Amino acid sequence: MSKLLVTSVGPATSVQDDGRYGAQRYGLTPSGAVDRLALTVANSLVGNPPFAAAIEIGPFGAVFVAREGKVRVALSGAERNAEVAGRPVSFNESCTLGDGDTLTLGIARGGTFSYLAIEGGVRGEPMFGSLAVNARASLGSPFPRPLQDGDALDVDAAKAGAERRIDLPAIAVDPIRVVMGPQDDEFGEATDQFLASEWKISAMSDRMGYRLEGPTIAHLHGHNIVSDGTVNGSIQVPGNGQPIVLMPDRGTSGGYPKIATVISADLGRFAQIPAGRNFRFRAVTVAEAQAEARAMAELLRSLPDRVREVRDADMTDALQNANIAGSAVNAFDSGT
Numbered sequence: 001m002s003k004l005l006v007t008s009v010g011p012a013t014s015v016q017d018d019g020r021y022g023a024q025r026y027g028l029t030p031s032g033a034v035d036r037l038a039l040t041v042a043n044s045l046v047g048n049p050p051f052a053a054a055i056e057i058g059p060f061g062a063v064f065v066a067r068e069g070k071v072r073v074a075l076s077g078a079e080r081n082a083e084v085a086g087r088p089v090s091f092n093e094s095c096t097l098g099d100g101d102t103l104t105l106g107i108a109r110g111g112t113f114s115y116l117a118i119e120g121g122v123r124g125e126p127m128f129g130s131l132a133v134n135a136r137a138s139l140g141s142p143f144p145r146p147l148q149d150g151d152a153l154d155v156d157a158a159k160a161g162a163e164r165r166i167d168l169p170a171i172a173v174d175p176i177r178v179v180m181g182p183q184d185d186e187f188g189e190a191t192d193q194f195l196a197s198e199w200k201i202s203a204m205s206d207r208m209g210y211r212l213e214g215p216t217i218a219h220l221h222g223h224n225i226v227s228d229g230t231v232n233g234s235i236q237v238p239g240n241g242q243p244i245v246l247m248p249d250r251g252t253s254g255g256y257p258k259i260a261t262v263i264s265a266d267l268g269r270f271a272q273i274p275a276g277r278n279f280r281f282r283a284v285t286v287a288e289a290q291a292e293a294r295a296m297a298e299l300l301r302s303l304p305d306r307v308r309e310v311r312d313a314d315m316t317d318a319l320q321n322a323n324i325a326g327s328a329v330n331a332f333d334s335g336t
Contacts, residue, residue: 012058018051038077042117078111120156233262
């Protein structure tokens with residue numbers, strides 16, 4: 001067994017898997033990765049089950065060190081500068097850290113969350129069937145909180161074998177798709193304003209909810225309703241008229257009217273929008289949302305088949321730089 005030591009980390013980095021399900025009726029929040037596609041990509045590259053626990057890295061940098069043996073890892077999600085001993089590390093490609101090697105990650109570029117999967121997964125004791133961290137509820141394992149400097153994760157030693165890479169389809173830059181409701185009738189013409197406006201994600205957002213900055217969405221009959229169930233992607237509109245998109249650490253019920261719901265296929269793409277960047281919403285039908293959910297499920301199932309071995313770049317470079325033919329001569333020059 002090896003260890004992965006956390007030597008420097010930002011405040012929004014934690015262990016996440018697919019989350020805990022089956023008990024939301026009791027108020028148990030699901031948690032889990034905000035970008036399930038990126039989680040699955042990283043896990044596929046190191047041979048893990050698709051939703052195995054990995055490290056969800058927030059927008060700030062992080063530094064990890066392999067101890068007591070080699071550790072194979074893979075990065076996916078929001079890209080950032082990544083290097084080991086001054087050598088760049090590619091996203092969507094596995095990499096083996098030698099004992100003592102340091103993996104240094106910079107600030108996220110063009111996204112928010114990156115995923116660091118570890119061959120064999122993260123070791124921990126499941127809480128209600130999951131290792132996913134929810135700091136407010138003190139749930140998660142091996143630490144029921146975000147990672148901190150000095151934490152050490154027990155992991156499997158890297159197995160022998162070639163590194164792997166994966167080719168992915170381009171990520172859409174279209175508006176974030178929503179299904180209107182279930183309480184869109186509480187907003188009247190403001191629903192048109194909601195869809196026609198540009199929005200930004202507030203820097204005051206977190207894994208519980210992304211607060212939106214934009215025009216004020218007015219209620220027709222006040223902002224209180226009888227509390228009912230929520231889902232990931234529910235868009236509540238509180239009394240100040242500024243919508244909040246509920247994320248995996250949300251409460252399982254709420255008493256603000258919900259103008260729309262982000263479709264499940266777009267949740268990861270939405271979660272990756274950096275604070276301050278403009279975006280729009282677009283309404284689709286339930287049937288379209290279901291079709292996109294099936295397409296996303298098929299993409300997730302296909303990821304292991306997209307994985308390919310990486311040629312040994314170090315050996316190739318060595319052969320190219322070596323004079324394996326000895327002294328070169330020119331057949332047309334008698335002086336050589």
